[in-house]
Amino acid sequence: MIDTSKTDDVLSRAYEKIYLNSAKFNKQYNGFNWIYEIVKNVALDANKEDLRNSHIEFNEDYHISDKTTNNLASKITINIALNSLEPLEKKIVVLRIWENNKLKDIAKELDMPISSVYRVYKIALTKLKKILSEMEGR
Numbered sequence: 001m002i003d004t005s006k007t008d009d010v011l012s013r014a015y016e017k018i019y020l021n022s023a024k025f026n027k028q029y030n031g032f033n034w035i036y037e038i039v040k041n042v043a044l045d046a047n048k049e050d051l052r053n054s055h056i057e058f059n060e061d062y063h064i065s066d067k068t069t070n071n072l073a074s075k076i077t078i079n080i081a082l083n084s085l086e087p088l089e090k091k092i093v094v095l096r097i098w099e100n101n102k103l104k105d106i107a108k109e110l111d112m113p114i115s116s117v118y119r120v121y122k123i124a125l126t127k128l129k130k131i132l133s134e135m136e137g138r
Contacts, residue, residue, distance in 0.1 A: 006046065014042040081131045089124035092117060 017038050025034055082090055088110075095101045095109070103121065107114040 010043050010046045014039040081128050092121050093124045
């Protein structure tokens with residue numbers, strides 16, 4: 001965590017959890033490990049919360065280049081499908097497919113674990129397949 005106010009918040013939450021759960025601590029176990037796990041989990045929860053609350057700005061609609069497809073109807077269909085995704089999903093799909101970035105580079109750019117980027121990417125592809133198949137069925 002880079003932001004010191006967020007770090008202070010995480011430490012405050014961790015201290016509160018340690019204090020509230022101190023009666024549950026089993027003295028047969030290592031106290032350091034117990035505290036470490038609490039702090040780690042609070043920090044992970046804060047990161048997840050930040051990701052949920054972050055809004056990736058994708059200011060302009062992504063327009064498919066002429067290299068991708070020559071068919072105007074296909075371009076429109078793909079744009080409609082992309083715009084139906086969540087902003088994070090759309091950003092990852094565009095970075096991976098149209099900008100040809102590797103998942104590890106996308107993870108680094110978005111400051112996310114590669115496993116999370118991969119999961120969001122797979123979910124987005126599943127959504128795109130469903131949307132495109134529904135559009136073909138019309």
